[in-house]
Amino acid sequence: MITVEVALYGTLARIQGGKYVAQTNVQVTNDATIKDLYEDLDISPQDRGYLFINAVLCDVPGLNAAIKEKLHDGDHIGIFSNGYMWPYQYRDGAQMSESLTSVLKEHGPLHHTYKKEE
Numbered sequence: 001m002i003t004v005e006v007a008l009y010g011t012l013a014r015i016q017g018g019k020y021v022a023q024t025n026v027q028v029t030n031d032a033t034i035k036d037l038y039e040d041l042d043i044s045p046q047d048r049g050y051l052f053i054n055a056v057l058c059d060v061p062g063l064n065a066a067i068k069e070k071l072h073d074g075d076h077i078g079i080f081s082n083g084y085m086w087p088y089q090y091r092d093g094a095q096m097s098e099s100l101t102s103v104l105k106e107h108g109p110l111h112h113t114y115k116k117e118e
Contacts, residue, residue: 001027002073004037010049010081015041028071034058035067037077049080058097065103 008015008022016022028036038048051059051066054076058066061082071077096104 002030002032002071003027004071004073004075004077006037006041006077006079008041008079008081010083012043012047012079012081015043032071033067034069034071034077037071038067041079043079047082049082050078051080052076052078053097055095056097057094058100060100063100063103063107065100066097069097069099 003025006016006024006026008018008024010020013020013022016024026037026040028040034051034053045064048059049061050057053066053069058069
């Protein structure tokens with residue numbers, strides 16, 4: 001087992017008893033991914049917003065670019081509720097994960113949210 005530190009923001013904070021922000025340590029298996037963490041915390045796709053792993057932007061609402069990201073002991077995970085607006089002026093130049101960078105090449109510039117085409 002490994003331990004990751006999770007900070008939940010916005011309405012997701014209620015999962016851990018917070019009002020606007022909640023922090024908790026979560027134990028997961030050695031091969032756990034972000035998807036496993038979402039399932040352990042019971043965070044549905046429609047509730048997820050921005051995701052940071054160790055201060056690196058790894059996902060934005062609607063893309064699920066980080067779902068397969070492997071977790072490591074001591075990682076700090078920041079999960080924002082959907083609808084939480086990350087100030088636009090901080091987006092340009094933000095360090096992004098390889099998986100998010102790859103997905104954004106397909107979808108174009110960074111937006112507030114993405115919806116799957118039906």
